[in-house]
Amino acid sequence: MKIVTAVAPVNIAVIKYWGKRDETLILPINDSISATLSLEHMCAKTSIVCSPDLTETKFWLNGELQPTDSKRFQNCLREIKKLVNPNLEYLSWNLSICSENNFPTAAGLASSAAGYACLVYALAKIYEINGNISSIARMGSGSACRSIFGGWVRWQMGNTTDGSDSLAVQIAPETHWPEMRVLVLVVNDKTKTYSSTSGMKTSVETSTLLKHRAANIVPQRTKEMITAIKNKDYKTFAKLTMQDSNQFHAVCLDTYPPCFYLNDTSRAIIELIHFYNQNKGETKVAYTFDAGPNACLYLLEKDVAEVIAMINYVFPPTSLKSDYFKGDTVPSKKLDEVSLK
Numbered sequence: 001m002k003i004v005t006a007v008a009p010v011n012i013a014v015i016k017y018w019g020k021r022d023e024t025l026i027l028p029i030n031d032s033i034s035a036t037l038s039l040e041h042m043c044a045k046t047s048i049v050c051s052p053d054l055t056e057t058k059f060w061l062n063g064e065l066q067p068t069d070s071k072r073f074q075n076c077l078r079e080i081k082k083l084v085n086p087n088l089e090y091l092s093w094n095l096s097i098c099s100e101n102n103f104p105t106a107a108g109l110a111s112s113a114a115g116y117a118c119l120v121y122a123l124a125k126i127y128e129i130n131g132n133i134s135s136i137a138r139m140g141s142g143s144a145c146r147s148i149f150g151g152w153v154r155w156q157m158g159n160t161t162d163g164s165d166s167l168a169v170q171i172a173p174e175t176h177w178p179e180m181r182v183l184v185l186v187v188n189d190k191t192k193t194y195s196s197t198s199g200m201k202t203s204v205e206t207s208t209l210l211k212h213r214a215a216n217i218v219p220q221r222t223k224e225m226i227t228a229i230k231n232k233d234y235k236t237f238a239k240l241t242m243q244d245s246n247q248f249h250a251v252c253l254d255t256y257p258p259c260f261y262l263n264d265t266s267r268a269i270i271e272l273i274h275f276y277n278q279n280k281g282e283t284k285v286a287y288t289f290d291a292g293p294n295a296c297l298y299l300l301e302k303d304v305a306e307v308i309a310m311i312n313y314v315f316p317p318t319s320l321k322s323d324y325f326k327g328d329t330v331p332s333k334k335l336d337e338v339s340l341k
């Protein structure tokens with residue numbers, strides 16, 4: 001019997017991935033950029049048992065049995081197994097996989113990114129594979145390819161049909177911008193109505209704004225974002241981050257039928273942050289929202305205490321779940337192996 005437990009971090013995009021050019025291989029229509037958060041507060045944790053006594057492969061997520069015949073799960077398992085020494089005695093043994101997220105799942109806080117990065121990493125450990133597993137994680141969930149690396153990561157969309165050039169690469173390591181912090185404001189921890197997968201599929205089919213974004217906006221914005229990150233230019237970084245989040249949600253509205261991910265509290269957070277920055281006379285804090293109402297704020301360490309105080313003052317305790325309202329850190333540690341027997 002073999003047992004592995006691994007933990008993997010979430011990543012929060014500052015240039016959003018939204019739209020696929022290949023649904024099976026999970027190839028995107030534009031580049032994206034994210035920071036991988038530290039494992040301290042938010043992570044997926046996955047344990048895998050591999051044993052000759054197991055009669056079938058099973059997968060539990062947050063205590064609930066999941067189907068193992070999904071294309072994504074099977075693709076990850078198949079691609080990992082392709083890299084395994086065919087003589088490995090336990091290659092044919094079944095697996096018992098158990099994963100848990102210590103933060104809301106499918107609520108727009110990148111659970112699929114941490115979850116599939118963790119699954120693929122744990123599988124690689126079980127089968128003793130070394131090498132870059134980011135492209136395999138991508139086949140589980142696109143954004144997962146970025147969670148394999150720490151620090152600032154770019155997922156290059158690539159152009160080939162086989163996806164060989166659609167790769168995540170590190171722009172800057174976790175040590176690059178040590179003052180950077182992320183605050184996660186949980187507005188609603190419920191599972192969202194439209195998954196990212198189905199939302200972006202409808203956007204690709206119906207949104208003309210998404211076509212314009214992918215062709216004419218993201219290429220230039222990606223270059224500017226990389227320069228801002230490399231130069232630690234917070235003002236430019238913050239503006240690009242907020243503009244990209246807003247454009248992504250504009251695409252969601254331009255989708256037919258529209259996907260509403262933001263709610264009134266999300267919009268109040270956006271207004272508050274612009275008001276606060278304006279009153280301070282400089283950009284102190286930037287928001288970004290994934291496919292959900294929950295805000296991620298990027299800000300510098302020196303401003304964390306005041307921004308937390310301001311948010312606590314404006315929002316009554318019931319409107320934000322203070323359990324999750326905490327500072328996470330970028331720089332991050334990478335994936336971690338908890339134990340290996």
Ligand SMILES: Nc1ncnc2c1ncn2[C@@H]1O[C@H](COP(=O)(O)OP(=O)(O)OP(=O)(O)O)[C@@H](O)[C@H]1O
Nearest residue numbers: 044099106107108109110111112115195196290291
């Ligand atoms: N720990 C995990 N292990 C494996 N799969 C997971 C795990 N956590 C989440 N997932 C998968 O990811 C799905 C949620 O993905 P989805 O992209 O809709 O939400 P999200 O990643 O939380 O939000 P967003 O993509 O907007 O940041 C879950 O329904 C489940 O299939």
Ligand SMILES: C[C@@](O)(CCOP(=O)(O)OP(=O)(O)O)CC(=O)O
Nearest residue numbers: 013016017141142143196197290291
């Ligand atoms: C809004 C996003 O978080 C979308 C993430 O989409 P997913 O990676 O969850 O989608 P699939 O590839 O279909 O699994 C933006 C981002 O993380 O870049």
